[in-house]
Amino acid sequence: MRALVAGGVGEPIDVLRLESRPVPAAAAGQALIRVTAAPVHASDLHVVRGRYGFTPEFPAVGGHMECVGRIEALGPDVGGWQVGQRVVVVAVPAVPGPPAVGTWQDYLVADAHRLVPVPDRLDDGRACQLAVNPLTALLLVTRELRAQPGEWLMQTAAGSTVGRLVIQLAGHLGVRTIDVVRRRAAVEEITALGGDAVICTEDEDVVRRVTEIAGPAGVRKAVDCVAGQVGAQVSRALAPGGELVVYGALSTHRQTDPAALTIPLLARSVIYETKAVRGFWLNRWFGTTSPTDALRALSEVRHLVADDVLSIPPGRPFPLERFAEALAFAEAPAHGAKPLLVLDDDRDGGDA
Ligand SMILES: NC(=O)c1ccc[n+]([C@@H]2O[C@H](COP(=O)([O-])OP(=O)(O)OC[C@H]3O[C@@H](n4cnc5c(N)ncnc54)[C@H](OP(=O)(O)O)[C@@H]3O)[C@@H](O)[C@H]2O)c1
Structure with a gap:
């Protein structure tokens, strides 16, 4: 599978490279997710530049906030989820908390409590921005x-x-x-x-x-x-x-x-x-709030979006292999839309 990896701290365009890595396996309490779209937030770029509130261990797969995808497999002891279900992965690393999971890769494993079901009508371009x-x-x-x-x-x-x-x-x-x-x-x-x-x-x-x-x-x-x-x-x-x-x-x-x-x-x-x-x-809120409260707040957000109270702007998709264009777009003045990395051809969201 492909993964967009930062070899170390630096300007994203200089240090991010596409690599081939083995597909990970879901452990107990986890799901394997086939990622379809992930945003490029300003905070994702701060992480690579070493100027965010936490620093991952490098080399690190980029994208530390959120993505959308489908459940490919479930590890032991995971109830309430089904293979094939479309989900948002809330990858925001809790501070203090466990290490970060990168979203800019074809597959990732995520703890089941970090998954949010996607409202049916929400396309991938918007769904991948549902949480943060x-x-x-x-x-x-x-x-x-x-x-x-x-x-x-x-x-x-x-x-x-x-x-x-x-x-x-x-x-x-x-x-x-x-x-x-x-x-x-x-x-x-x-x-x-x-x-x-x-x-x-x-x-x-x-x-x-x-x-x-x-x-x-x-x-x-x-x-x-x-x-x-x-x-x-x-x-x-x-x-x-x-x-x-x-x-x-x-x-x-x-x-x-x-x-x-x-x-x-x-x-x-x-x-x-x-x-x-x-x-x-x-990140500090996730690190200091209870998992129950976090789920309650995420569920509230999901309902506000599903009920059209909150409308997420569609973003501008770029295929993963054109990540350099997405990075340049993110840096352009008054670019007007959130760049999204799209990892799958059968996507149904965002403007071309
Ligand atoms: N603390 C947290 O937990 C947390 C969580 C989420 C987001 N954030 C932060 O919230 C901010 C907004 O995030 P976002 O994803 O919503 O941004 P976004 O959609 O990428 O939009 C960026 C916006 O910022 C405006 N802007 C850029 N530089 C500016 C400046 N110097 N003065 C005034 N406006 C400026 C742009 O205006 P133009 O249209 O004029 O270009 C654009 O409207 C970011 O700093 C992000 O890191 C923090």
Whole structure:
């Protein structure tokens, strides 16, 4: 079978190579999965660059978040699953927890508790993104910030996959969003998606616009995946007692610029207005939540997607052997779609 393997830490295009490896066997409690599609998330590339929150042992098969495929075989002691069933594999390594499993390969073995049944109507292009971003959106809105109907929730990079899912979920829950984007061209699209107010950092001042939009009561809840000066502006725009959850650092997408990786907070604002800034990382959530709770949250996500409350963008498929094109696409400015590695010709998802 084919596996896309990083020989060591480095630029993905330099260190990732297609290798031939034996098909693994499922042990007790595991399933052998024939992978059909896997996304290329920014975090997958951070892992290869050695700049993520965990480092696998190299050489390592790439893709550490999620994929979709079919159950090829079941190991001993696995109940409730059937050979041939289509499943999402939640490969996100729990931190602290066991080592990572790479998804960019034809077959992988996964613990049965990491499998989620795929809603029938969901094509592979969307199904392979079912877990990470929809779950992050759900946890940020409903658990980290407990956003309530009628409340304002502010977010950055609103056009990202997570951002779009936050808008949809907020709309479903009656939460109003202030959506920050970096390009004026994105404003119309975010409004059409249901964003209640959009701020464009290209030509607008975030703090002033938040005051205009939310009035004297201001905004008490925000999520940020841009960090740097944009994250700082969001923290300044928060009302007294407000909370900001930081979950990404897109200001420096290769995480190489120390200034952009820093969020300069005004101490006076943090102290006298008692604002809180904290992080969220799905891997740590998996490492600290119970398996039952994780399954409950994943099941909630699955239902929200199956019921069309959350609509996952289709992504842009690339055959595995054209991984170099997928990597270049992932790095292109304003590329607009998530690159997906497709490992099978009878796929039924995504745009060509
Ligand atoms: N902490 C966690 O557990 C966790 C979980 C999931 C995701 N994340 C993080 O969440 C972020 C979004 O992930 P995703 O998969 O949803 O992203 P995505 O679909 O690949 O979209 C990336 C988006 O970011 C915007 N963007 C890129 N650089 C930017 C900058 N410097 N300033 C403002 N906007 C910028 C792009 O805007 P344009 O359209 O203008 O190009 C695009 O809309 C990533 O940082 C990811 O690592 C974290």
